[in-house]
Amino acid sequence: MSTLTTSLDRRVFFGSLAVSLGAVPFFTVPGAFAEQLALTPKLTEGPFYPDKLPLDQDNDLIIINNSITPAIGEVTHLTGRVLSASGEPIKDAVVEIWHCDANAVYLHTRDSGPKKAQQDKNFQGFGRFTTDAKGNYRFRTIKPVPYPGRPAPHVHFKVKKGDRELLTSQFFINGHAGNKKDGIFLAVRDPLQRELLTTDFKPMKGSKIGELTAEYDIVVGLTPDESRERKK
Amino acid sequence: MRMFLMACCAMLIGTSAFGQAPKSTLVDYMMSFNSAKDGKLTKEQLTDRRLHRLFIEADADNDGVVTVDELKALSTKLEAAIAQDGGTGKGGKGPPPKPK
Numbered sequence: 001m002s003t004l005t006t007s008l009d010r011r012v013f014f015g016s017l018a019v020s021l022g023a024v025p026f027f028t029v030p031g032a033f034a035e036q037l038a039l040t041p042k043l044t045e046g047p048f049y050p051d052k053l054p055l056d057q058d059n060d061l062i063i064i065n066n067s068i069t070p071a072i073g074e075v076t077h078l079t080g081r082v083l084s085a086s087g088e089p090i091k092d093a094v095v096e097i098w099h100c101d102a103n104a105v106y107l108h109t110r111d112s113g114p115k116k117a118q119q120d121k122n123f124q125g126f127g128r129f130t131t132d133a134k135g136n137y138r139f140r141t142i143k144p145v146p147y148p149g150r151p152a153p154h155v156h157f158k159v160k161k162g163d164r165e166l167l168t169s170q171f172f173i174n175g176h177a178g179n180k181k182d183g184i185f186l187a188v189r190d191p192l193q194r195e196l197l198t199t200d201f202k203p204m205k206g207s208k209i210g211e212l213t214a215e216y217d218i219v220v221g222l223t224p225d226e227s228r229e230r231k232k
Numbered sequence: 233m234r235m236f237l238m239a240c241c242a243m244l245i246g247t248s249a250f251g252q253a254p255k256s257t258l259v260d261y262m263m264s265f266n267s268a269k270d271g272k273l274t275k276e277q278l279t280d281r282r283l284h285r286l287f288i289e290a291d292a293d294n295d296g297v298v299t300v301d302e303l304k305a306l307s308t309k310l311e312a313a314i315a316q317d318g319g320t321g322k323g324g325k326g327p328p329p330k331p332k
Contacts, residue, residue, distance in 0.1 A: 037280055038261055087279070150323045174285070183323035191310035192258040195286055217282050 036086050037219045041193045043169040043184060046156055048106035050098060050126045061097075061124040061141040071123035073102035073142025075209070076201060080216040081135040082159055089135025090220065094160040098126040099144045106147075143201050143212055144173065152182030159220050166220040174198040258310070259303045262286070273298045 055065070062070045082093045100106045105115045107125025129137045144153035154170040172185055179185045179198075188194050196219075204211040262283060266273045274297055278287055290298045290306040 151321065152323075180317055181321045183321040186317055186319050186321045189314055189319060190257060191307060191314060192261055194310075194314070195258075196282055200285065215281075219282075 037083060038192065038196060039085060039221050040167060040169060040196055040218045041188065042167060043188075043197070045158075045168045046170070048098070048100075048108040048111055049156070049158075050107045051109055054107060054124055054126055056124055057126060057128045058124075059127045059129040059137075059139045061127045061139065062122075064122060064124050067122060069122045071101065071142055072120050073123070073145070074201075074212055076141055076143045076212040076214055077204060078139040078141055078155070078214045078216065080137055080218060082131050082137060083135055083217060083219045085219060085221050089131070089133070090161065091131055091133045091135065092161070093131045093135070093137075093166070093220075094128055094158075095131065095137040095139075095218070096126065096128050096158045096160070097139055097141065097155050098157075099141070099155045100147050101125060102142055102145055104145060104147045143214075146178050150182060150184070151178035152176060152185045153178060154182075154184075157218070159218055167218065169197070171216050172198045174200045258286070258307045259300065262290075262298070262303055263300060271300050273303075 062075055078097070082090045082095060084090055098107065100111075101120035101123035103115075103118045103120050105112050105119040107123075112119045112125075123142065127139050127141065129139060131137050141155075144155050146153050152172050153176060154172050156170050157168075158165060159167045170184065172179055172182075175198075185194075185197070188197060199214050199216045201212045201214045204213045262278065263271075263273060265278045265280065267277055273287070275284060275287055278284065286306065287298055290302045292302050292305065
């Protein structure tokens with residue numbers, strides 16, 4: 001946040017929004033005026049959060065343990081920050097990502113079980129990273145691909161802090177044709193919300209093997225529990 | 233009763249202080265970063281980098297500054313595109329996750 005004036009303007013905006021929507025009187029909404037950055041929208045967790053977490057849960061989904069065979073797919077360096085609604089970086093937040101492999105198989109017994117022959121055994125399918133003091137996270141994974149019944153390629157993610165889950169959602173590839181056919185993406189009807197749920201996958205500068213980069217910042221709200229804790 | 237009156241007061245205050253619901257959250261949210269309050273948003277002012285792509289898209293005359301009119305034009309365009317897509321597709325909506 002650059003200036004106090006800007007912060008106040010945004011507080012007024014969110015206060016205005018809360019009141020105008022008529023959902024509840026603004027003074028009964030804890031923290032309604034504390035909102036500054038738009039929160040990353042929540043979306044469904046989906047059915048395939050791994051039921052058996054892999055032994056290797058690091059932030060490199062391309063290589064499992066000490067394997068020398070990488071996963072199939074377009075290697076993508078996914079980076080971003082986890083921020084609070086007031087724009088402060090959240091340190092020690094755990095970001096988890098999971099998505100299907102290049103052959104459209106999730107790391108979940110209900111999916112990888114019946115599709116065992118199809119599964120890319122070299123794709124980790126799930127990863128975790130703890131944010132640094134600036135809220136940064138980093139993964140190496142593949143560019144997501146469509147899944148049967150989900151035309152929009154997407155990456156599922158969770159943000160946790162301590163024993164609390166702050167957010168569960170998914171993000172999409174900006175401008176991908178599958179977005180226009182995907183029920184979960186299409187159910188988001190607001191242009192701002194859609195923007196907050198998409199990012200670009202761009203060619204990585206200097207990469208001779210066609211790697212990509214994707215940057216995705218996540219803004220999470222404080223839970224009521226955390227608000228109470230802060231006041232103590 | 234007391235709570236009801238307080239709620240009514242709050243609604244009235246809200247209406248008079250903030251007016252009608254903004255037509256587009258996109259326009260209002262982006263312009264809320266216009267710290268100079270001159271109606272000319274710069275990329276430097278827009279500290280939420282998640283919206284830099286929309287900033288570029290909105291900057292129709294490519295002068296590095298986005299005005300309310302440019303933002304409204306972009307918002308109208310995006311809303312029209314959303315209205316066209318119908319809102320349904322494969323995969324189902326799915327329930328949002330329950331807070332834990």
